[in-house]
Amino acid sequence: MDLSEILIGIAEIATALAGFTGVVVVFGSRSHGSWEAGDRLRLAFLLEASLTAGGFALLALVLLNSQLDQNITWAIISGLWALFMCISLYFSYDKINQNQRLGSDTDRTANWVVSIVFVALIVIQCVNALVWGEFAPVLAALVANLAGAAMQFARLIRSAFQT
Numbered sequence: 510m511d512l513s514e515i516l517i518g519i520a521e522i523a524t525a526l527a528g529f530t531g532v533v534v535v536f537g538s539r540s541h542g543s544w545e546a547g548d549r550l551r552l553a554f555l556l557e558a559s560l561t562a563g564g565f566a567l568l569a570l571v572l573l574n575s576q577l578d579q580n581i582t583w584a585i586i587s588g589l590w591a592l593f594m595c596i597s598l599y600f601s602y603d604k605i606n607q608n609q610r611l612g613s614d615t616d617r618t619a620n621w622v623v624s625i626v627f628v629a630l631i632v633i634q635c636v637n638a639l640v641w642g643e644f645a646p647v648l649a650a651l652v653a654n655l656a657g658a659a660m661q662f663a664r665l666i667r668s669a670f671q672t
Contacts, residue, residue, distance in 0.1 A: 512644060513573060516566040519651050523563030526658045527556055533666050546611045548668050550604055555661035557597065562654035565590055569647065580642030588638035590650050591631045598627060619660075626653060 530552060565586060572582040605620060630650050637646040 513570060515648065516570050516573075519566040519655065520563045520570075522655055523559040523561075523566065523658065526559040526655070526662055527563070529662065530555055530665070533662075545668075546608050548665060550608050551661045551665045551668070553604070554601070555658050555665060558654045558658035558661065561590075561593065561597070562651045562658065565593075565647075565654075566651055579644075583644055583647050584638045584642040586647050587634040587642075587650070590647070591634035591638065594627055594631050594634075594650075598624065598631075616664075623657060623660075 534552070568589070569582065569586050572585060573579065575582075577585075630646075630653055633646050634650055637643060
């Protein structure tokens with residue numbers, strides 16, 4: 510399979526996840542403005558994760574079609590993804606702490622697991638940017654973003670359709 514096809518597939522899945530969020534918002538039981546803080550947080554994380562996967566997949570496509578060597582392309586994508594995710598994790602902790610102060614539901618175990626996975630992926634992306642310059646670590650990072658978006662979507666839809 511061509512790398513471009515894989516990246517386009519990732520971008521399409523990311524767009525679909527972000528788009529289906531609108532279905533939950535419009536048709537869910539909380540569509541009348543009674544969203545809880547935890548639901549708003551899940552919605553923000555879902556959109557961020559899907560847009561991150563889609564955005565980096567599209568950026569990789571642009572760089573692949575430039576005159577850059579593929580190893581340099583993967584190094585650039587890995588480095589930028591690692592930097593972005595460091596910033597994202599920092600602000601995510603702040604959002605989660607604010608959510609906990611509001612007394613909203615927070616799944617501490619899931620938060621720790623997600624944090625450990627993304628910290629490990631950040632380290633792998635740094636090594637990829639500095640040493641390997643390969644596609645596989647980038648793919649792992651983008652798939653992790655999609656998995657995070659899907660997890661948030663499942664939690665959000667379960668919560669949105671409760672009465």
